[in-house]
Amino acid sequence: MTQPEQAAETDPDAAKPDTEQTVAGMTRSAMEAAAMAGRQVAGNLSGPDALALLRGGELTVVGRLLAASNATFFCMASGPVGGSGAVIAASCVYKPIRGERPLYDFPDGTLACREVAAHALSQASGWDIVPPTVMRDGPFGEGMVQLWVETDESANIAALLDSDSPALRRIAVLDAALNNADRKGGHLLPLSNGHIQGIDNGLCFAVAPKLRTILWRWRGQKLTDEECDVLARLRDSLSGELGEDLASLLAPEEISATERRIGALLVHGRLPQPDQNRPAVPWPPY
Ligand SMILES: Nc1ncnc2c1ncn2[C@@H]1O[C@H](COP(=O)(O)OP(=O)(O)O)[C@@H](O)[C@H]1O
Ligand SMILES: [Mg+2]
DSSP: OOOHHHHHHHHHGGGHHHSEEETTTTTTTEEEEEEHHHOOOOOSOOHHHHHHHHSSEEEEEEOOOTTTTTTEEEEEEEEEEHHHHEEEEEEEEEEEGGGGGBBBBBBBOOOHHHHHHHHHHHHHSSSSOOOOOOEEEOOTTTTEEOOOOOOTTOHHHHHTTTOOOOHHHHHHHHHHHHTOOOGGGEEEOOOOOEEEEEEESSSSSOSSSSOOOOOOOOTOOOHHHHHHHHHHHHHHHHHTHHHHTTTTOOOOOHHHHHHHHHHHHHHHHBBEEEOSSSSOOOOOOO
């Protein structure tokens, strides 16, 4: 028996460096450590680079997120990025359609598409609320893949909810346009630069009014000029480029309902009030 084989038998770790799976130079244990710590390993990627990597990169599943209500996986998307062509890995979330839990009030197998559509509206708003999100094939079939957002652990979301955070108010406005039926505290991700993003947007775009949110702080308040401008731009682009992007993601009546909802917000000129006849806050709220 040769020396290396002996080492492998007596010390299981001795053989690891040769056999461990690596992705863009990261070992399996480094990827697992990133998953455990909720770390974005790519650093700051531009939006277009992130979208290109999520769409075209190789997807490696690192682990399943047990806090999720659907089959949701922490993954690495790896591939060449930018002009240099350097291969990098980025932490991301993968929700395969076939892992979606059926719901009584949304058609089966449509949540991933709704998340991608929510990203399209967020992009068109210019508010950068939804992290880069794409539809693609993966190890468990077609699904949505979203860039992982590393949150600021020191941020206190309860305190932010009790404040006049402009970032949260913008999310409240976008959610009214999206008809978001599930805006919980845990789906608001504070970043270290003070920005706040909103994830888990699968329960959006129903035709019937379903707004369920913890962001009622600004209920009934007058929309600002900037908010009106953004909503008008969204409404206009729904009959153009944005509408074309949504056509493969939503039913035609869901797209026209979105146009009507945004039109009504603009006519009314105010953020919505909770509807007294149905639950206005998601349960649980966090
Ligand atoms: N893009 C993301 N960036 C950072 N954390 C995320 C992201 N997507 C999901 N998570 C984390 O994973 C958890 C489960 O994801 P979620 O979107 O709620 O899945 P599900 O649709 O199964 O409910 C979230 O509560 C959040 O902690
Ligand atoms: Mg969830």
